[in-house]
Amino acid sequence: MIVKSEEDFKRLPETGHLKYKPDKLYELSANLTVFTSPEKEGLTRLSKFPKLPHSSYHIDPSTSSLSLLSILLGQYSYKPYAEPSPPITFSLSSPPPPSLSPLLTSIFASKTLINSPPNLLNPTIFTAITSNLLPGPWKEIVGPELSLKFKATSAVGSASLHQPRILKYRHVGEGPLFTIIGKSVTFDSGGLSLKPSDSMINMKKDMGGGAIATGLCMLLKASNFNFELILPVVENMINGEAYRLGDVIEHDNGLTTEVLNTDAEGRLILSDALCWAEGGDGYVIDFATLTGAARVALGVEVGMYFTDDDELGERIYRKGLEVKDPVWRMPLYEGYEKRLKGKISDLTNVTRDGGLGGAITAALYLKNFVPEKKKWVHFDVNGMDEHGMGEANGLRACWEVIKEIVKEEKNRK
Numbered sequence: 001m002i003v004k005s006e007e008d009f010k011r012l013p014e015t016g017h018l019k020y021k022p023d024k025l026y027e028l029s030a031n032l033t034v035f036t037s038p039e040k041e042g043l044t045r046l047s048k049f050p051k052l053p054h055s056s057y058h059i060d061p062s063t064s065s066l067s068l069l070s071i072l073l074g075q076y077s078y079k080p081y082a083e084p085s086p087p088i089t090f091s092l093s094s095p096p097p098p099s100l101s102p103l104l105t106s107i108f109a110s111k112t113l114i115n116s117p118p119n120l121l122n123p124t125i126f127t128a129i130t131s132n133l134l135p136g137p138w139k140e141i142v143g144p145e146l147s148l149k150f151k152a153t154s155a156v157g158s159a160s161l162h163q164p165r166i167l168k169y170r171h172v173g174e175g176p177l178f179t180i181i182g183k184s185v186t187f188d189s190g191g192l193s194l195k196p197s198d199s200m201i202n203m204k205k206d207m208g209g210g211a212i213a214t215g216l217c218m219l220l221k222a223s224n225f226n227f228e229l230i231l232p233v234v235e236n237m238i239n240g241e242a243y244r245l246g247d248v249i250e251h252d253n254g255l256t257t258e259v260l261n262t263d264a265e266g267r268l269i270l271s272d273a274l275c276w277a278e279g280g281d282g283y284v285i286d287f288a289t290l291t292g293a294a295r296v297a298l299g300v301e302v303g304m305y306f307t308d309d310d311e312l313g314e315r316i317y318r319k320g321l322e323v324k325d326p327v328w329r330m331p332l333y334e335g336y337e338k339r340l341k342g343k344i345s346d347l348t349n350v351t352r353d354g355g356l357g358g359a360i361t362a363a364l365y366l367k368n369f370v371p372e373k374k375k376w377v378h379f380d381v382n383g384m385d386e387h388g389m390g391e392a393n394g395l396r397a398c399w400e401v402i403k404e405i406v407k408e409e410k411n412r413k
């Protein structure tokens with residue numbers, strides 16, 4: 001299927017280029033070729049399993065579920081605008097674990113969202129697709145209501161032809177409340193602090209946080225866990241309405257921010273999302289392609305995260321290693337907080353010292369908006385692999401931790 005219109009595009013998550021069809025997985029049984037285990041190949045990141053030549057393959061019954069996942073993750077491709085490659089098929093001697101299909105579907109959906117071109121995946125289409133992926137009760141704040149309540153998102157998206165908005169999806173289910181937030185900038189030009197062309201090339205991925213958060217919530221929903229998903233959705237562009245350097249933004253929690261760089265828009269829209277989180281106990285996990293500093297520090301394969309909670313921090317690290325979705329914790333070093341103090345406002349959106357420790361100061365900025373009592377984890381990830389293709393860093397590490405937390409709470413009761 002070649003996408004020619006927005007209507008075609010809306011159908012992508014169901015029909016499109018997610019070549020793997022979970023229900024067909026073990027219907028095929030001809031042309032068997034035996035596989036070796038990807039674990040023997042020393043993969044540090046599961047999705048790096050090599051793409052196989054077009055054929056039918058048999059997966060040996062001794063293959064572990066992690067290996068199977070690795071093989072299938074490696075076969076993802078996104079080429080809707082070129083001649084499609086012939087399909088690769090797999091056969092198994094026994095049914096795959098039931099967890100496999102939802103996991104692949106959610107990861108492939110995240111990747112497809114990230115890989116989608118920004119002329120088609122604008123805020124309107126992004127909204128349509130995420131509401132297809134998670135059918136049910138969405139709330140959308142847009143227009144005058146947005147400019148009254150969530151001024152940061154309204155300001156960041158003001159120069160786009162596509163209206164900025166914040167979306168919320170609530171699913172009442174088992175376990176503590178997980179608030180999952182994802183930065184969803186469908187294209188980031190940098191605004192008036194315009195990016196040079198080389199830095200703008202991959203900026204369709206700036207909704208990567210929203211894509212990963214949506215993928216994660218597809219799993220939470222399939223397991224009937226208690227969660228809300230909040231997505232601030234904007235396109236950061238330039239016209240006469242663009243927000244400016246020097247603008248002061250009032251946030252819903254009473255704080256104010258002076259904008260010193262319009263390319264540090266992610267933390268602004270995330271502040272609105274954090275303000276909209278439901279109160280009380282529970283967890284807040286946000287995903288964002290937030291800073292170049294994170295990429296410089298850890299490269300594209302290792303997701304960076306921050307939390308004040310040592311136990312939770314350790315758990316995420318261990319699970320990441322276990323399921324080969326590597327993540328690394330960085331410090332919320334309080335000593336840098338003063339660098340975000342404004343001269344005429346409570347906060348500035350970047351420090352005035354050239355961005356030293358930029359991933360940390362971005363995280364410290366967000367901390368001002370996290371509701372009290374919540375356990376908070378902030379992921380600053382690249383959202384793309386080394387080939388510039390979508391990558392759902394941290395999704396599986398988080399998913400494993402969430403499952404464990406819900407199980408533990410059940411056992412306590």
Ligand SMILES: [Zn+2]
Nearest residue numbers: 188263264265
């Ligand atoms: Zn930016």
